[in-house]
Amino acid sequence: SLLNNLTISLEIQKKRDSSEKNNARKAEQLAFWELFNDVIEERGRPFNARTPKPQHWYNIATGSSDCHISVTLVNSENKLGVELYIPNNKDLYDSLYNHKEEIEGAIGHTLTWMRLDAKLASRVVTYIPGLDFDNKENYKDLINKAIDEVILFRKAFKQFLK
Numbered sequence: 754s755l756l757n758n759l760t761i762s763l764e765i766q767k768k769r770d771s772s773e774k775n776n777a778r779k780a781e782q783l784a785f786w787e788l789f790n791d792v793i794e795e796r797g798r799p800f801n802a803r804t805p806k807p808q809h810w811y812n813i814a815t816g817s818s819d820c821h822i823s824v825t826l827v828n829s830e831n832k833l834g835v836e837l838y839i840p841n842n843k844d845l846y847d848s849l850y851n852h853k854e855e856i857e858g859a860i861g862h863t864l865t866w867m868r869l870d871a872k873l874a875s876r877v878v879t880y881i882p883g884l885d886f887d888n889k890e891n892y893k894d895l896i897n898k899a900i901d902e903v904i905l906f907r908k909a910f911k912q913f914l915k
Contacts, residue, residue: 779807781886782826786811789824792896799904812838813903817914819845822906824899828886833895835902836878837910843868845914846875852913859909860902 786805793802800813813822819842825834839846846868849856857863860879867876881898883891 778828778886781828782809783807785826785892788892789896789899792893792900796897796900799900800907813907815907815914816911819914820910822903824903826884827880828884831882831884833881833884833899834878835881835899835906836876837906839875839877841873843870843875846877849877849910849913856909856913860905 783805786803789811790802790805793799803811803813805811809826809828811824813824815821815837820837820839823834823836823838825836827834837849839849850866850868853864853866856877862879865876865878865880867878869875879902881895881902883895885891
């Protein structure tokens with residue numbers, strides 16, 4: 754049953770490769786958020802830093818328990834997302850959407866509004882291109898752009914949150 758042993762051996766190697774790839778991605782995510790926190794500190798803490806974790810998102814409080822801002826790493830599409838994440842409140846989404854022009858005017862550009870009727874959560878998002886875990890030269894620039902967006906989001910949405 755040499756073939757059987759070879760098959761098992763290949764399966765184990767596949768799992769190991771997948772696990773190593775996952776561990777490398779987690780390490781990249783953690784390193785990104787550590788640098789993100791450093792830049793928040795350098796900029797005088799325009800919002801509270803969170804403990805960096807090896808995950809693809811970083812949540813920031815809005816002052817409302819109904820939603821938060823998330824910065825997301827979308828490495829597969831080479832971009833960062835900055836979004837208002839509304840976990841389970843279509844009424845809040847609809848209320849914000851009624852102020853879409855004011856909110857986008859305050860932010861200075863259009864946003865992608867995602868009610869997501871088939872899901873519990875709704876999202877309002879913008880993307881910043883240029884993320885690449887294999888080329889970190891622009892990380893500081895990306896992080897500064899993300900922080901700028903977070904500040905704009907907090908200011909633009911704040912008056913419409915209870």
